[in-house]
Amino acid sequence: MITGKNYIGNQLSAKGSKTYKTFNPQLNINNENVFIEADSQEINEAVSLASNAFKECRTLSGKRKAEFLSAIADEILALDDELIKIYCSETGLPEGRAKGERGRTVGQLRAFAELLEEGSWVEATIDTAQPDRQPMPKSDIRKMLVPLGPVVVFGASNFPLAYSTAGGDTAAALAAGCPVIVKSHPMHAGTGELIASAIINAANKTGMPNGVFSNLNSSGIEVGTQLVSHPKVKAVGFTGSIRGGRALYDLAAKREEPIPVFAEMGSINPVVILPSALKNKGEALAKTYAGSITLGTGQFCTNPGLLLGIKGEELSHFIQNLSNEIVKVEPSCMLHPNIIGAYESNKQKALKQPELTVVADYNSDVKANYARQTVTTVEGATFIKNTTLHQEVFGPYSMVVQCENAEQLEQVISKLEGQLTGTLIADDDEAKQYYKVIDALQNRVGRIIYNGVPTGVEVCPSMVHGGPYPASTDSRFTAVGIHSIKRWVRPFSYQDWPNNLLPDELKNENPLKISRLVNNKQTKDVV
Numbered sequence: 001m002i003t004g005k006n007y008i009g010n011q012l013s014a015k016g017s018k019t020y021k022t023f024n025p026q027l028n029i030n031n032e033n034v035f036i037e038a039d040s041q042e043i044n045e046a047v048s049l050a051s052n053a054f055k056e057c058r059t060l061s062g063k064r065k066a067e068f069l070s071a072i073a074d075e076i077l078a079l080d081d082e083l084i085k086i087y088c089s090e091t092g093l094p095e096g097r098a099k100g101e102r103g104r105t106v107g108q109l110r111a112f113a114e115l116l117e118e119g120s121w122v123e124a125t126i127d128t129a130q131p132d133r134q135p136m137p138k139s140d141i142r143k144m145l146v147p148l149g150p151v152v153v154f155g156a157s158n159f160p161l162a163y164s165t166a167g168g169d170t171a172a173a174l175a176a177g178c179p180v181i182v183k184s185h186p187m188h189a190g191t192g193e194l195i196a197s198a199i200i201n202a203a204n205k206t207g208m209p210n211g212v213f214s215n216l217n218s219s220g221i222e223v224g225t226q227l228v229s230h231p232k233v234k235a236v237g238f239t240g241s242i243r244g245g246r247a248l249y250d251l252a253a254k255r256e257e258p259i260p261v262f263a264e265m266g267s268i269n270p271v272v273i274l275p276s277a278l279k280n281k282g283e284a285l286a287k288t289y290a291g292s293i294t295l296g297t298g299q300f301c302t303n304p305g306l307l308l309g310i311k312g313e314e315l316s317h318f319i320q321n322l323s324n325e326i327v328k329v330e331p332s333c334m335l336h337p338n339i340i341g342a343y344e345s346n347k348q349k350a351l352k353q354p355e356l357t358v359v360a361d362y363n364s365d366v367k368a369n370y371a372r373q374t375v376t377t378v379e380g381a382t383f384i385k386n387t388t389l390h391q392e393v394f395g396p397y398s399m400v401v402q403c404e405n406a407e408q409l410e411q412v413i414s415k416l417e418g419q420l421t422g423t424l425i426a427d428d429d430e431a432k433q434y435y436k437v438i439d440a441l442q443n444r445v446g447r448i449i450y451n452g453v454p455t456g457v458e459v460c461p462s463m464v465h466g467g468p469y470p471a472s473t474d475s476r477f478t479a480v481g482i483h484s485i486k487r488w489v490r491p492f493s494y495q496d497w498p499n500n501l502l503p504d505e506l507k508n509e510n511p512l513k514i515s516r517l518v519n520n521k522q523t524k525d526v527v
C-alpha cells in the first residue's frame with residue numbers, strides 16, 4: 001500500500017508540509033496518492049542513520065550482503081501486480097515494458113549477489129615481505145577494494161525500476177557495502193515507495209543495520225541539493241539530464257570535501273552508415289531505424305538521434321524510405337508533461353536552426369502527452385559549425401547528416417561531444433577502408449555497435465554503459481553490469497599488518513578461497 005511517506009531508515013515518516021502527486025499521462029490526470037516531500041530534519045536523520053549503518057556495512061561479509069540483495073529481488077517479485085499497476089499508471093508505459101524492466105532489475109540484484117558470493121571482485125593483491133632485500137628490506141603490503149561510505153542515488157524518469165530506487169546504482173552501492181539514500185524521482189514516487197518497502201523488508205529480514213537504505217520524496221531540487229551538500233555523504237550516483245547531472249557534479253566539487261558524482265547523462269548516439277551497406281540494405285535499414293528511433297517514444301538514453309552518411313543517391317533514397325517508414329509508426333505516450341514539454345521545446349529549437357530541412361513529421365492529431373516523431377537533415381558543413389544541432393532532443397527525433405566525403409564524415413564525428421554509443425553500419429569489405437572514421441567514432445563513445453541498433457543495453461560483465469563527457473562524468477566506469485561496483489569503492493593497503501587482524505580477503509590462509517594476485521601471480525593458493 002502506498003502511504004506517500006518517506007522511509008528514513010526503516011521508519012515511515014512525513015514531517016514536511018510540501019506535497020505533490022504523480023501523473024497518469026495516458027489518462028492525462030493526476031494519480032490519487034499524495035506524497036509528502038522530506039524536510040530538512042528528515043534528510044539529516046536519513047544521512048546520520050546511513051553514516052552509522054556504514055560502520056557495520058563496511059565490514060559485512062560478501063555472504064551477508066548477497067543474502068540482502070537476493071532478498072530485495074524476492075521482495076520486489078512479491079509486490080507482483082501492485083507494482084506493475086502503479087508503474088503503468090505513473091509512466092504510461094505498457095505492462096510488458098514494466099515486467100521486462102522488473103526482470104532486469106531483479107536480474108541485476110542477483111548478478112551482484114553472485115559476485116559477492118564468489119568474492120574475488122575485491123581485487124585482493126598481496127606482496128609478501130622480503131626482509132633480506134638489499135639495499136633495503138621490503139615490507140609486506142596487501143591491498144583490496146573497500147567501500148566509500150553513504151551514497152546518494154538519483155534515478156531518471158524513463159527507467160522507474162532498472163535505473164531508479166533499486167536500480168543499478170543502488171544494487172552496486174549496497175553490494176560494495178555502502179548505505180544508500182535514494183532521492184526518489186517525483187514522476188514515479190509511488191513505484192519508488194513500493195520498491196523502497198521491498199528493500200526495507202529485505203533489510204529487516206536479513207538483519208541489516210537501520211539506515212542501510214532510505215527513500216526521500218521530493219519534487220524539486222532542494223532535497224537533492226541538501227543531500228549532495230551533506231558532509232556525511234561520500235558519493236553520488238545520478239541518471240538523468242546533462243543539466244541536472246552537471247549541476248550536482250559542480251555542487252559536489254564545491255563542497256569543503258569534494259566527492260565523486262557518477263552521472264550518466266544525455267547522448268545522441270551517432271550511427272554511421274557506409275555507402276556499400278546503404279546500397280545493399282538501405283531499405284531494410286530504414287525500417288529498422290524507424291523502429292529504433294520511436295522505440296519507447298524515443299525515451300531511451302541510447303536512442304539513435306544522429307544518422308551520418310555520405311551524400312549521394314543512395315543516402316537520398318534512405319532518407320526518403322526512413323521518412324515513409326517513420327510516419328507509419330503510431331505515436332505513443334511520453335512519460336510526463338515535463339518530458340513532452342522538453343521534447344517539444346528542444347525539437348523547436350533544432351528546427352529553427354538555419355539550413356535544416358524537415359523530411360518527416362507526423363502531422364495528424366495526437367492525444368495529450370503523445371509525441372509526434374520527426375526526422376530532419378542537414379549538410380555536414382552546417383552540422384560542424386552549429387553546435388546547437390549536436391544537442392540531445394530526448395524523444396522520437398533523429399537527424400541525418402549528409403557529408404561530402406569520408407574526410408568530412410570523420411570531421412563531423414570528431415566534433416561530437418562524448419556519447420554512450422556509436423554504431424557502424426557497413427559491409428564487411430568496406431569497413432576496413434574507413435578505419436579513420438571508425439577510430440574517430442571509438443574515441444567519442446563508450447560502446448561501438450556493428451550492424452545493429454544502439455537501443456537495448458544488455459546487462460552483462462562486458463557491457464560499458466558510460467562514455468566520454470557528457471555521456472557520463474567519468475568515462476573510466478560503467479553504470480551497467482557488475483563492474484559498476486567499482487564506482488563505490490577505493491583501493492586500500494595494509495602494510496606489515498598482523499595476519500589475524502587482516503580482513504579474510506587478505507589473510508594468508510585465504511579462508512574465502514578467492515582469486516588473488518600474490519607476488520604477481522593470480523592464484524587461489526594460501527600464502
Ligand code: NAP
Pocket residue numbers: 154155156157158159163183184185186218219220221222224225239240241242243244245247248264265266267300301339392394420465471479
Ligand atoms: P532529470 O530531469 O535530470 O531528473 C533526474 C533526477 O535528478 C530527478 O530526481 C530530478 O529531480 C533530479 N534533478 C535534476 N536536476 C537537478 C538539480 N539541478 N539539482 C538537484 N536535483 C536535480 O532527468 P529525467 O527527465 O528524469 O530523465 C531524462 C534524461 O535522462 C534524458 O536526458 C536521458 O538521456 C537521460 N538518461 C540517461 C541515461 C544514461 O544511462 N546515460 C539513462 C536514462 C536517462 P526533480 O525532478 O525533482 O527536479
